[in-house]
Amino acid sequence: MNSAVSQTNPRDGASQDAKLRRVLASKLSAPRVRPGIIDRPLLTEFLISAACAPIVLVSAPAGYGKTTLLALWCECDQRPFAWVSLEGTDNDPVSLVTSIVAALRSVLNLDAIINDALNVPEPPLEDVVLPSLVDACTRCQQQFTLVLDDLHTVTDRRCHAVIRYLADRLPPGCQLALATRTDPLLPLASWRAHGRLTEFRAAELSLDVDETRAMLAAAGVRLKDELVAQLVQRTEGWPAALYLAALSLRDRAEPENFVERFAGASRHVADFLSEDVLDRQSDVLVDFMLHTCVLEELSAPLCDAVSGGADAATHLRELERSNLFVVPLDQERSTYRYHHLFAQYLRAELAHRMSNMMPELHGRASRWYREQRIIGRAVAHAQAAGDVKDAANLVAAEWLPMVESGKVETVRAWIAGFDDRTIENHAPLAIATAWVAALAGDRERALQYAEMAQRGSWNGPMPDGTVSLQSALAIMSSAFGLRGVSGMREAAKRAVDLESRANGWRALALMLLGVAQTLEGEVESARKSLEEAAHLSRGETATGTTSLAYLALINLLEGHETQAFRHAQRALAVVERPGMRNYMPSICTYAIVAHLQWRRGELDAAAVTCERVAALLPRLTEAYWWQMIETRILLAPVLAARGCEEQAATYLREAAGLLAEHKDAGKLHEWHIEAERKLGASKQADRSSRALSDAEWRILRLFASDLTLREIGSELRLSMNTVRTHRRSIYRKLGVSSRIDAIRASHNARRAAQPASPG
Amino acid sequence: MEREQRKTAEVNRQRTVHIVVRGEFGPRLASTLPECEITSAAGETHMRLRVRDDAELFGVLERLRDLGAELVSLSTST
Numbered sequence: 001m002n003s004a005v006s007q008t009n010p011r012d013g014a015s016q017d018a019k020l021r022r023v024l025a026s027k028l029s030a031p032r033v034r035p036g037i038i039d040r041p042l043l044t045e046f047l048i049s050a051a052c053a054p055i056v057l058v059s060a061p062a063g064y065g066k067t068t069l070l071a072l073w074c075e076c077d078q079r080p081f082a083w084v085s086l087e088g089t090d091n092d093p094v095s096l097v098t099s100i101v102a103a104l105r106s107v108l109n110l111d112a113i114i115n116d117a118l119n120v121p122e123p124p125l126e127d128v129v130l131p132s133l134v135d136a137c138t139r140c141q142q143q144f145t146l147v148l149d150d151l152h153t154v155t156d157r158r159c160h161a162v163i164r165y166l167a168d169r170l171p172p173g174c175q176l177a178l179a180t181r182t183d184p185l186l187p188l189a190s191w192r193a194h195g196r197l198t199e200f201r202a203a204e205l206s207l208d209v210d211e212t213r214a215m216l217a218a219a220g221v222r223l224k225d226e227l228v229a230q231l232v233q234r235t236e237g238w239p240a241a242l243y244l245a246a247l248s249l250r251d252r253a254e255p256e257n258f259v260e261r262f263a264g265a266s267r268h269v270a271d272f273l274s275e276d277v278l279d280r281q282s283d284v285l286v287d288f289m290l291h292t293c294v295l296e297e298l299s300a301p302l303c304d305a306v307s308g309g310a311d312a313a314t315h316l317r318e319l320e321r322s323n324l325f326v327v328p329l330d331q332e333r334s335t336y337r338y339h340h341l342f343a344q345y346l347r348a349e350l351a352h353r354m355s356n357m358m359p360e361l362h363g364r365a366s367r368w369y370r371e372q373r374i375i376g377r378a379v380a381h382a383q384a385a386g387d388v389k390d391a392a393n394l395v396a397a398e399w400l401p402m403v404e405s406g407k408v409e410t411v412r413a414w415i416a417g418f419d420d421r422t423i424e425n426h427a428p429l430a431i432a433t434a435w436v437a438a439l440a441g442d443r444e445r446a447l448q449y450a451e452m453a454q455r456g457s458w459n460g461p462m463p464d465g466t467v468s469l470q471s472a473l474a475i476m477s478s479a480f481g482l483r484g485v486s487g488m489r490e491a492a493k494r495a496v497d498l499e500s501r502a503n504g505w506r507a508l509a510l511m512l513l514g515v516a517q518t519l520e521g522e523v524e525s526a527r528k529s530l531e532e533a534a535h536l537s538r539g540e541t542a543t544g545t546t547s548l549a550y551l552a553l554i555n556l557l558e559g560h561e562t563q564a565f566r567h568a569q570r571a572l573a574v575v576e577r578p579g580m581r582n583y584m585p586s587i588c589t590y591a592i593v594a595h596l597q598w599r600r601g602e603l604d605a606a607a608v609t610c611e612r613v614a615a616l617l618p619r620l621t622e623a624y625w626w627q628m629i630e631t632r633i634l635l636a637p638v639l640a641a642r643g644c645e646e647q648a649a650t651y652l653r654e655a656a657g658l659l660a661e662h663k664d665a666g667k668l669h670e671w672h673i674e675a676e677r678k679l680g681a682s683k684q685a686d687r688s689s690r691a692l693s694d695a696e697w698r699i700l701r702l703f704a705s706d707l708t709l710r711e712i713g714s715e716l717r718l719s720m721n722t723v724r725t726h727r728r729s730i731y732r733k734l735g736v737s738s739r740i741d742a743i744r745a746s747h748n749a750r751r752a753a754q755p756a757s758p759g
Numbered sequence: 760m761e762r763e764q765r766k767t768a769e770v771n772r773q774r775t776v777h778i779v780v781r782g783e784f785g786p787r788l789a790s791t792l793p794e795c796e797i798t799s800a801a802g803e804t805h806m807r808l809r810v811r812d813d814a815e816l817f818g819v820l821e822r823l824r825d826l827g828a829e830l831v832s833l834s835t836s837t
Contacts (some may be wrong), residue, residue, distance in 0.1 A: 182824070268828070280774070
């Protein structure tokens with residue numbers, strides 16, 4: 001089942017890799033303002049005075065000083081700033097929220113519940129995390145500004161929904177500041193119209209003559225006013241170009257000549273200036289910059305690893321001292337990044353001078369990040385290096401823990417970075433692709449890649465920890481029920497034999513075997529498989545809960561309701577944990593629990609459980625057709641008892657449709673027929689019991705007590721004869737001949753039927 | 760059959776794009792857009808390239824945006 005993919009990380013069954021969730025500290029601090037950056041008091045004052053507008057948008061092309069403006073604001077505002085520098089790896093709602101929560105934690109006391117809710121597969125963002133976050137912000141009564149810098153790197157629609165959610169609900173006195181090169185997909189027009197938005201665009205951010213003069217002076221460049229004006233005109237006040245110009249002009253004997261040459265040139269402004277700036281640096285430093293420009297973040301160890309040198313710390317200090325567009329990212333000055341625009345020009349230079357180096361540099365960066373267990377960046381660099389095999393190995397090894405930590409979008413983006421031919425030639429990657437498609441509900445795609453993997457080959461253990469391609473294929477084939485229930489059992493058996501070590505994969509294989517055996521009616525062997533699976537997974541993971549749920553189902557089939565309830569309760573305790581509740585494989589536990597609650601007449605409790613099922617049902621995809629059928633069969637009588645007969649009938653019709661497609665479905669056919677029969681019978685019983693008069697109902701209810709007929713009469717203030725007449729009528733209408741049968745019949749009428757099948 | 764249909768659909772989305780940006784790109788900037796045929800003159804850079812679909816076109820525009828290039832015009836022809 002879905003749990004197949006779920007939680008079965010054999011390397012680390014108990015918890016996810018904590019480092020996967022680590023948010024890089026350097027992403028969360030406001031960049032220090034570089035010396036030589038001019039203060040922009042007019043803009044920052046305006047920002048401070050605009051505190052009534054909850055949203056600040058700084059939208060302008062690269063090099064307009066967006067980050068600098070926000071950093072200046074941060075330095076002169078009384079309120080604390082929570083800062084997130086976004087990058088491509090945040091283009092996943094879960095990553096985004098994780099980063100935001102980590103940033104807010106630096107300014108607020110946040111409940112543990114938020115972390116708990118995030119620290120699970122498929123975190124419930126809209127239901128738990130975001131409401132708790134807003135709630136915590138409100139309760140803290142601490143005014144703050146949340147900065148999302150480089151928002152253009154985030155394009156996922158659901159990421160924008162997260163930002164919109166926060167923008168609409170931040171408590172008064174708090175502000176959300178967004179810096180971007182592209183206007184984001186947010187209701188800007190509406191915010192503007194309601195006075196909720198303060199905007200800074202290229203026009204506001206351009207430097208005027210006075211600001212340019214101040215900036216040049218800070219860089220030690222003195223120019224005549226007309227030359228300053230010429231510079232501003234040529235660059236149209238583009239701050240990045242003006243800073244480059246200042247670097248070019250520094251220590252120049254005849255600055256006038258340079259300005260005139262620049263003003264007269266028709267070359268692209270930044271192209272011209274950056275080339276000039278580079279020409280004026282030492283070869284060693286330029287070499288270092290070219291080797292490190294592929295990095296999104298510069299730390300001495302990483303730079304050394306990528307450049308192959310040992311002097312990165314010295315070079316980085318040198319770059320900072322000479323203002324060469326490095327932005328310090330932390331107080332300790334241990335991490336920097338190049339100014340984005342400058343990095344682009346460095347990369348252009350690299351491509352121009354030694355394009356063959358580019359893949360090698362990305363490859364080194366990928367290896368370094370992998371050693372540090374910063375997987376997102378490791379994959380991004382491996383893909384940028386064009387080392388397809390390396391990237392494929394990495395994704396095939398890391399997709400499962402990523403999915404388990406809820407970052408399905410991240411994995412999907414990784415996979416989208418490969419073309420079909422690559423996937424076809426890399427069986428483990430094809431398997432990962434199939435699983436991810438199945439989890440997303442795309443059965444067709446899942447089957448397509450499953451077949452692709454089947455045609456492939458692989459020597460030795462798989463990157464995901466399964467012992468071989470055969471085993472991985474068997475587990476997948478079994479989970480998807482590719483060859484019916486009998487095929488499911490055979491494949492699971494093969495996987496159990498292959499996965500001889502006691503780990504998560506063996507537990508999963510055993511669970512699937514147990515499920516198939518249950519569906520085939522081989523109750524005894526099923527019990528053995530499921531018990532071992534539950535034992536191996538300590539009943540904790542989705543494999544564990546699913547095993548327990550199936551053990552409960554077996555108990556129910558044998559008529560041992562109490563035992564069934566005990567198993568189901570154990571599974572329920574796990575799936576009710578924060579996050580697990582929203583995890584698709586939990587549906588199996590909820591379905592059996594709802595069914596058992598109904599049998600015990602606990603209709604209120606069953607109603608709550610049904611809601612949990614309903615929330616997960618849309619995520620249960622046709623890849624797990626057998627689970628879809630079973631869930632519907634288990635739930636139909638519960639719904640009928642709650643008066644939702646239409647819905648119950650729909651479930652059974654849907655189950656029938658699925659059964660028509662999947663003929664090899666074992667006992668599911670019988671259970672379905674039985675469920676349909678009972679739904680029909682209960683309807684009929686319902687009709688006949690409705691025919692009872694109110695007085696008859698009152699008497700029938702008292703039949704269940706141990707009152708005698710005379711006592712019933714006095715209770716209802718009726719004569720003995722009247723009670724006898726009513727009794728005759730009740731027996732006739734229910735088609736029974738004794739008091740005990742009448743009670744039973746009325747029971748059935750109200751609660752639908754309940755025999756020894758889950759139907 | 761299906762694969763062929765997809766091929767046809769892909770061909771239908773192919774277009775030639777003509778992009779003009781402000782400022783002349785030197786050989787260094789030109790080398791960041793190897794798929795484009797680039798000519799620079801009169802303070803402008805003209806780029807001509809064949810794209811498979813919109814996604815590819817927007818990818819090129821994003822790269823130009825990241826270089827700080829100012830868009831003057833864009834036209835497409837099949």
